[in-house]
Amino acid sequence: DVQLVESGGGFVHPGGSLRLSCETSDFTFSAYWMSWVRQAPGKGLEWVANIGKDRSEKYYVDSVEGRFTISRDNAKNSLYLQMNSLRVEDTAVYFCARGGASYCSNGVCGEFDSWGQGTLVTVSS
């Protein structure tokens, strides 16, 4: 079974930073795009960022552009999200998701087909 395990969430004051990690196993990590999707308390899903298989492509939702950086280490089968200048409105559960490609390849067309359990980020003064 595909495994995605997030970590690094916690409490931070506005303006602070956090780095989320997503450790993966039981699939060929380097063959997949990866994404972060968040969900504010009681709200819907919001895509945050995605990264291509070889890191050559990265996309962000406008509200985090310039503050968040997505990265990956294919040797460690891990995905990361560096979050700087955090705002109260960034409070959410952050999910790591396999997929989110901007194009189709080998029958995979961008679906988020596996998700982690999420890690909670709370930004508050």
Add this chain to the structure above:
Amino acid sequence: QPVLTQPTSLSASPGASARFTCTLRSDINVYSYRIYWYQQRPGSRPRYLLRYKSDSDKQQGFGVPSRFSGSKDGTTNAGLLLISGLQSEDEADYYCAIWYSNTWVFGGGTKLTVL
């Protein structure tokens, strides 16, 4: 106007069918996009259900029953998720999504109550 609009709630009886709509903003042609559907049960992570662009370009998520299906309604510019033979376990939030303008956009979600 949001890129994707979903009704807030939907209710149906066990054994009946449920039809979820995901309406694209009027300047975005539904036939040009793959529509992705996700289910999120209370307290759980989202689950990929299926994607649908056309009858020749569609995919069912792994282990997703065939009673879940996708289609489109060009007259309302909407993607559709159809669930037949509703079961209590189908009670959940359902989200649609598209890749639009180099971003993934989710609809606001529809809460299904099975009663």
